[in-house]
Amino acid sequence: MLQRIALVFFLVVATARAQSLPSSATQPAAPKYLAHLVTMSPGQLVFERFGHNALFITDLTQSPAATVAYDFGNFDFNESDFLRRFVFGEMRYWAAEKDAGELLYGYLADNRQVFRQELNLTDEQVQQLWINLRENIRDENRFYLYDYYRDNCSTRLRDHIDRVVGGQIAGQLKLKPAAHTYRWHTRVGMDNDRSVRAGIEFAASGDTDTPITHWDDTFLPEQLRQHLGEMTLRSPAGQTVPLVRRSGAMNNAVKEASFVRLPDEPGNPLWWFALCGALVGAGLAACGALASRSTLGRWLAAVAWGGWGLFAGLGGTLLVFMWFFTRHVSTHRNENLLQLSPMALLLVVMGPMAAFGYGLQPARWVARILVALCMVGVALKVLPGWHQDNIAIVAFALVAQAGLLAGLLMRLPVVKQKLQDKELT
Helix, strand or coil, X not given: CHXXXXXXXXXXXXXXXXXXXXXXXXXXXXXXXXXXXXXXXXXCCHHHCCCEEEEEEEECCCCCCEEEEEEEEECCCCCCCHHHHHHCCCCEEEEEEEEHHHHHHHHHHCCCCEEEEEECCCHHHHHHHHHHHHHHCCCCCCEEECECCCECHHHHHHHHHHHHCCCHHHHHHCCCECCCCHHHHHHHHCCCCHHHHHHXXXXXXXXXXXXXXCCHHHHCHHHHHHHHHCCXXXXXXXXXXXXXXXXXXXXXXXXXXXXXXXXXXXXCCHHHHHHHHHHHHHHHHHHHHHHCCCHHHHHHHHHHHHHHHHHHHHHHHHHHHHHHHCCCHHHCCCHHHHCCCHHHHHHHHHHHHHHCCCCHHHHHHHHHHHHHHHHHHHHHHHCCCCCCCCHHHHHHHHHHHHHHHHHHHHCCCHHHHHHHHHHHC
């Protein structure tokens, strides 16, 4: 309790002290209200890897001064329909007013770095911001459908601040192209977890590779913090002023070495996707030679070829489902459908049959079509509009599908197999 009180005291006093001096002819009156954007650094868990933020409103007219926090990043794993909403891209988040001390204490106790930025707003603007935030937390308004890139806890705060400054933030940030794409930022956040990153590389469509602006990349709390810290505004009095009056880290010296740090650049996924594809392809190809030599080899080929058909086919089916039946906009029109096609499901049956020497020609034609689809995906890169950054998936799928075709071509038909078996005996 004492620590929570100390945190609120630090926040209020540190930011209000310079403003509480008596007014004079050259010095404006001390403010009655303060607004802070508070940004938390990334955490260890997957959903914490991109950081978080909240808006703090301080009422200096009260004694002692009171601070409340507005947080738009609330969700509940235990909701009865949580899994369904997650699958269909209908994640329900909500806005909430929270005790500022408890909110800060939770992040500081978790060793998350916390930055505060006092917004250079007039009392009237802060009051309007507060009114808007309180309206937003009403039961009929507080829920919203979460979109990772376009409507999240950070973009909601950005929009509230922009509204009270007359759209000046949007007017500036939308004119500045960002240095990186949604996919690039996602790769940075997921750089330490290859399994999650592999899933995102596969599921994220070209929507995440289109050029974006500084307005767009404020979906990340850290980007919003940086951009607002560099901005100037035209005040209601007609003066040009910085948007952030003052800022600072609240716990910069506390366990600094153990803060979660994101890399400056994401690792290149191409080499490990290509390596996995080469291993899978070599295995699928080797099964063709083994199946022509022994019963054990035929069983291995049956499992491998049928298993690859199940893996690739379900992967393609998942992409179709996400495109046509979910609100996951960033998975729609995914070029990876050419790399892992639902057609591969035919191999669940045809693969084991081919392993034992039956129906080889139909299975080979399916494999040829799968390889051709991969090549079409490569060829389309020269056309406008086909800009998806999926070279890593192409490298994995193309080599693996080629290995499957090679294995099927090496597999002997039943008649030749029987002749070979007689020669061996």
